[in-house]
Amino acid sequence: xxxxxxxxxxxxxxxxxxxxxxxxxxxxxxxxxxxxxxxxxxxxxxxxxxxxxxxxxxxxxxxxxxxxxxxxxxxxxxxxxxxxxxxxxxxxxxxxxxxxxxxxxxxxxxxxxxxxxxxxxxxxxxxxxxxxxxxxxxxxxxxxxxxxxxxxxxxxx
Numbered sequence: 001x002x003x004x005x006x007x008x009x010x011x012x013x014x015x016x017x018x019x020x021x022x023x024x025x026x027x028x029x030x031x032x033x034x035x036x037x038x039x040x041x042x043x044x045x046x047x048x049x050x051x052x053x054x055x056x057x058x059x060x061x062x063x064x065x066x067x068x069x070x071x072x073x074x075x076x077x078x079x080x081x082x083x084x085x086x087x088x089x090x091x092x093x094x095x096x097x098x099x100x101x102x103x104x105x106x107x108x109x110x111x112x113x114x115x116x117x118x119x120x121x122x123x124x125x126x127x128x129x130x131x132x133x134x135x136x137x138x139x140x141x142x143x144x145x146x147x148x149x150x151x152x153x154x155x156x157x
Contacts, residue, residue, distance in 0.1 A: 016079075016121045021071040026081035030064040035089075037145030039137050046073045046134055050141040052084065060084050060092070065138055072125055072134035079119050080138045089146050096139045103132050 033051035040047045046069030053062035063084045065077035080099075084092060099119055105126060125135045 014121050014124065016118055017071075017075045017124075020075040020078035024065075024067070024074050024078040026063045026078065027066050028064060029066070030062045033062075033064070035145040035149045037141040037148065039141040039144065041069075041133060041137055044134070045069055046137055048073060048077050048138045048141050050077075050081075050138060050145055052145065054089075058088050059086050060088075061086075067138070070131075070134050072122075072131050073137055076122055076135040077138035079122065080142065083117065083119060084142075089150070092142060093146060096143050099139055100136060103135055 030051040030053050032053070034054045035052035036050065038047070038049045047067065048069075049064070049066045051062075051064040052060050055061040063081045065081040067073050067077045083095060087095065095116075099116060099122075102116060102120070102123060103126060122135050125131050
């Protein structure tokens with residue numbers, strides 16, 4: 001079980017965030033992933049490895065998001081991993097942009113407020129600007145992994 005959170009739990013994070021922190025989903029490594037990326041924040045020690053396996057139609061069939069660090073990175077990575085299954089890479093990029101926009105306090109023109117499901121519970125982190133990067137690190141890894149996958153696919157053609 002992860003360590004006790006590094007911030008008080010009374011009112012700062014909802015039950016959903018605490019649940020994902022204490023019981024992170026999709027931590028088991030994906031064998032032979034199509035998409036893989038690691039991100040590290042040297043200032044706080046947060047680390048995340050994201051792995052995706054794509055099916056024949058280009059949709060995510062397996063997800064892994066393994067983390068080290070604070071409660072927020074654990075919760076964000078777990079919630080992100082839950083939201084990725086069955087989506088195409090284009091859908092993942094749109095979801096990542098929507099999440100990033102929410103965390104930065106803006107809403108993309110083509111997306112109304114909402115639509116992120118459980119991920120919207122992380123909006124509370126905006127009250128603590130220094131922690132926003134913790135919530136975004138798994139998404140940065142996802143975006144970097146997709147970019148690398150696409151560039152390697154283009155080189156192979």
